Amino acid sequence: MSAHTIYDCASLGSVIRYTDETPKPPVRFRKKLSAWEGRNGTGRLVKKEPPRSRATYSSPACFTLHEGDFGQGGIIVVAIRRTWSVESDLRFEIVERPAIGMIRVLQDIGDSPELLHLARDREAAESWLASNRYSRAYLEEVSADEVGADVIEGRAAA
Known part of the structure; x- marks a missing residue:
């Protein structure tokens, strides 16, 4: 799938895989492996932003994937997130969608x-x-209608 399809079809909380479709280099080539890992991975869709037009610039729509957290003892020190434009040349795949009855905590x-x-x-x-105070947070349930629409419209996880 293209990045534009992910922006249009994937719901928040979906697990997305992205790839540049090149083979993974051997471990002994650390720099090549690091570059490959930057263009191949998996993350949870946490934000979709519409396109913006200002007087001095415009930017296309984009989405953000949360790839993981680093920390210790329940304290997160660094959260790894990557933002992709809908114009990205990478290939994307929906690995998993949120199940019916799951609850999204949104802000x-x-x-x-x-x-x-x-x-x-x-x-x-x-x-x-x-236990995690956010001033403008609210809850949203993943409904059967949302999951059903994904299946009817052909947006089932691959």
């Missing part, structure tokens, strides 16, 4: 909501929200 920032956490149920989401 409105700018023009679109950002996924803070994806919980298995409302109780887990409220517990997470109680």
Whole structure:
């Protein structure tokens, strides 16, 4: 799939794989391997931003994937996120979509909501929200209608 298709079809909380379709280099070539890992990976879709036009510049629509956290003892020191433009030359694939009944913890920032956490149920989401204070956070359930629309429109995970 193209990046534009991911922007249009994938819902927040989906796990997305991206690749440049080149073979993985051997481990002994550290620089080549590092460059390859920068263009091949997996992450959870946490934000979609619409295109912007200003007087001095314009930018295409983009989406952000959360690839992981680094920390210790429950304290996150660094969160790894990558933002891709819909004009990216990489190939994308929806690996997994959120299941019916899961709860998204979202926060409105700018023009679109950002996924803070994806919980298995409302109780887990409220517990997470109680221990992670966000001023504008709200909960949204993944509905059967949303999952059904994905299947009917041919957007099932690959």
